[in-house]
Amino acid sequence: MSRTVKVLVTGSALLLSAACGQARSAPLPAAAPTVTSPTTTTTTPKPAPPSTFQVQQALGTLGYQARQATGALDDETRHAVIAFQKVQGLSRTGVVDDATAAALRAPRTITPQHATPGTHLEVDIALQVAYVVTDGHVAKIYDACTGDNVGERVTPLGDFHVYYQINFMEYAPLGNLYHPSYITTTGIAVHGGEPVEAVPASNGCVRLTDPSIDDVFPLLHPGAEVLIF
Incomplete structure (x- = not known):
C-alpha cells in the first residue's frame, strides 16, 4: 500500500512532495504599490515694471x-x-x-576714449551719443544726432578743439543752430536745435537737445577738446 509523505522544511521556502518528486518556489509577497510624488515647478515672478x-x-x-x-x-x-x-x-x-x-x-557702462585731467566732450558716432568726461570718468551722457552721410553731410572724425562760440540762436542756411560751439573752419559745430533723431540725421554737426546744450555750452569754451570717434 502506497502513501504520500509531505515534509515542510521551515526556512527553505520549498515544499517537497514525495509523491511527484517536484519542487516549486513559494509565492513571492505582493509588491508594495509605487507612490509617485507630483512634480512641482517654480517660476520666478516677473519683476513689476518701473514707474x-x-x-x-x-x-x-x-x-x-x-x-x-x-x-x-x-x-x-x-x-x-x-x-x-x-x-x-x-x-x-x-x-x-x-x-x-x-x-x-544691470546697465552697461561707458569707458571714455581719453582719460585726461580736466573736462572734455566725446561723441560716439556708432552709438549716436555724446558724453562729458571729467578727469577720466564719464559724468553725463546725452542723446546725440550726427551727419547722415548723404553727400557732404558727414561728421568728421578726430580730436578737435572749440575755436569760437555763439551764445544765441544762429539762423544758418541749413537750419537754426542753438548756441553753437564751432570745432572746424568748415562750419561743423556742437549745437542745439530740434529734432534730435535716434539715427544719424544732421547735416554734419553734432546736434543735442536744447537743454543738453545749456549743460554743455559753458564747458565748451574756446580751446576745449571735442573728440569724435
Missing part, C-alpha cells in the same frame, strides 16, 4: 539727461531713455519695455 519716477531716478544716477525725478514723462526723459537704449544696444524706442527695464537693473 516713470523710478526710471528718472535710475537714469539720473547713471548720468543720463533725465535731470529731475518728477514722475512726468517729458521730452528729456524720453531722450534719456533713447540714449540709454543706444548704449545698451537695444531698440531705440524711448519706451521702457522689458528689455530696457532689465538693462536698468
Whole structure:
C-alpha cells in the first residue's frame, strides 16, 4: 500500500512532495504599490515694471539727461531713455519695455576714449551719443544726432578743439543752430536745435537737445577738446 509523505522544511521556502518528486518556489509577497510624488515647478515672478519716477531716478544716477525725478514723462526723459537704449544696444524706442527695464537693473557702462585731467566732450558716432568726461570718468551722457552721410553731410572724425562760440540762436542756411560751439573752419559745430533723431540725421554737426546744450555750452569754451570717434 502506497502513501504520500509531505515534509515542510521551515526556512527553505520549498515544499517537497514525495509523491511527484517536484519542487516549486513559494509565492513571492505582493509588491508594495509605487507612490509617485507630483512634480512641482517654480517660476520666478516677473519683476513689476518701473514707474516713470523710478526710471528718472535710475537714469539720473547713471548720468543720463533725465535731470529731475518728477514722475512726468517729458521730452528729456524720453531722450534719456533713447540714449540709454543706444548704449545698451537695444531698440531705440524711448519706451521702457522689458528689455530696457532689465538693462536698468544691470546697465552697461561707458569707458571714455581719453582719460585726461580736466573736462572734455566725446561723441560716439556708432552709438549716436555724446558724453562729458571729467578727469577720466564719464559724468553725463546725452542723446546725440550726427551727419547722415548723404553727400557732404558727414561728421568728421578726430580730436578737435572749440575755436569760437555763439551764445544765441544762429539762423544758418541749413537750419537754426542753438548756441553753437564751432570745432572746424568748415562750419561743423556742437549745437542745439530740434529734432534730435535716434539715427544719424544732421547735416554734419553734432546736434543735442536744447537743454543738453545749456549743460554743455559753458564747458565748451574756446580751446576745449571735442573728440569724435
